[in-house]
Amino acid sequence: MEFYTFMLKLHDAAFYAAIFFILGVALASLAGDVSYKWLFLVAGTLMAFTFIWVLNKNVIAVFTLFLFVGGAYYFAYDFWQTSNNLIFNQKVLVRGVITKVSSGETGQQIQVGSVRAYLKTYPNYEYGDLVEIVGEIKPPQDKAKNYLSKEGVAGIMIFPSTQVLAKNKGNFIMASLNKLKLAIVGNLNKVLPQEKANFMAGLLVGGRSSFSSDFRDMLSRSGTSHLVALSGYNIAVLASGVALIISYFLVQETLVFILTLVILILFVAMTGAEASVVRAALVGMVMLLSNYVERQYSLRNTLSIIAALMVLQNPKILIFDIGFQLSFAALLGIIYLEPIISKHLHLNSKSFFNWRKNLATTLVAQIAVLPIVATSFGSISFSGIISNVFILGLVPITMFMGFMAAITGSVSYYISLVFGLVANVLLSYMVFVIKIFSSFGYLNGLEFGFWFMVVYYVVLVGGFLYYHKKYEASQ
């Protein structure tokens, strides 16, 4: 008996290692500028170890070591990131290749090394431009600091004078993918009115920087921002489309799978490898792979390992990237709560445009993310539960029309226009729904503290565990 409790299967070992690693990173992130932060970390690890040892007396306690590893990793990452050689508050010259461009309605941002420059809308800069920027570098302030450090930005420049020295100095693959993305957005812009073209681009390749602030506001009020954030949902729709097309040409499933995978990877790179996209794609790939090799695996392990890998890649996303928290919370909600909600509200049956399933999904997603949204944005959208039911069912066909308009646009304007017109009708409907639901069912200016979040999740998880116990007992 004793022997078996000490024998952990490999995937369980990986699970606990991942969980404690993530906990360690969280602890270290929250420690922030606390003095004696190493002591803090050691104390935390010891506490966790003692707690588990006393409670369970099993080998899991050993894995609390990973808590310390996670924390140390975070500190090391932070140290490495902040030890830059930037000279602040002095006129300096920065020369380098642009690694990221995001353009909005009234300006654009470019990233060169660890410096981000805020520029006017024109002239437009492109990925891979070798530029010379002259101006003062300022350290990021207060609120923006954590977000920017997550983005790898150590200094910002506001309206510096900028000059392009040479073009196409970036990574060839990234440059080509960037061109492809620009072509997609450009083609959409040619056949759709600006606002809808932006919306469609958001659905297909993500990003809402080009939205007007009014529209962005409407999206968050109606609880539909996730549509343009390239969630796993959009990627799933896209991947199934791709796989479907490939399977018409290729019979062998292995090849279909590999090609879909390759296209997905390229797609993720194209969208700028945002955390949410990488996450969604990773989950999908593991899912596909396990289906393909027909081996058992556990959702719990897969998810924790994916989360740990993403945190390993950039430990700052755990606490400072709200998108990361939102999508994991939503994902967990959909996995664990949706079956319960569907069962009790009878939302399992087939329905017109899947509205029952969509209702269940949005409901649990909203429940799962509520405290994060409430504490970080100070707002709650109740109308989002209904607005999504009216919209989600039409997303796949809309994306398909947009996709076709985008690719045929490079061949013939008129073919593209036909798809564009149909997409226009669908988008008009969506915008109409978004407008209606943005006008009510929205609470703003709420002030919730960190403890609200803690209490909420303790209650939620407790309720879930209680339900399971009861349910299993009644079986």
Next chain:
Amino acid sequence: MLFWWVDFCITIKNMKRPNKNLPLIIIGLLLVLDIFLWRLIIFYKIDAPKYYFLDVGQGDSELIIASDNFGNPIKILIDGGPDNKILTQLGKILEPGDRYIDLVLMTHPQLDHFGGFIDVLRNYKIGAFLGTGRAASILAYKQLIEIIKEKNIPYVILKEGDKIKYGEVIFDILSPNKKDLASIELNDTCLVTLITIGSHRALYVCDAGFNIEDELISKYNLASDILKVGHHGSRFSSSAKFLSAVDPRVAIIEVGKNSYGHPTQSALANLSEVGAKIYRTDLSGNLLIQFENKKLKIYQEK
């Protein structure tokens, strides 16, 4: 999301079978297209000329849509605002699929007047680009010229005395002359346009200052129904003398959030002095003016 993936795998397997709904979907698509086309045909009529004043923030942009006697429309875009906000506004006004603008006129090469053209030129087909020929040193201007060349758009240089006619529509260029064009003050090099359609006149005073206004008074009959107020209502334009010569029924100020204090009290006071109804794009959003049965009608977006 995970469940969608499971769905996805199942769907692929299912979809390999022929889809019964496919013909229905195709018929649906064609129907949408049909309705769109018939709508254009059935509701087609010759509209009264439309004078749009676009809300592009702090900057100028105006669109005029008129028809010749046979109902063939002409679209003229004067200035493009500072950034791509203009695309949003054009998207609201023009039919989806309508991506042609006959004439694009840049009054002078300042960013708040031409910036948006960069994206307009990328996304619309343009008949001809009109300007003064004066260049600017800012980088955005270089990008604009590059796009004009790349797209092979003819650049036509206009000056005082030039005239464009299309059916009943007449464009008179009142300024700049050779001397003004060489001015150190870039604002004074701008194209002042008088648009006459039938008996209605509209005066578009770019960013011209007092000295240009004085020149215009001495040379031309400026009386107009509509006035695009000069220089966003700054204190260097819209003298009382000039406004009484124009004597507009409506005056439009193209203005957005700014640190210059536009529109200024002096300009506003002078405008109300001559009895003009004042509209501002920052307060009204996009503005549309039309003459319907000789009545002047104004449509505000907000």
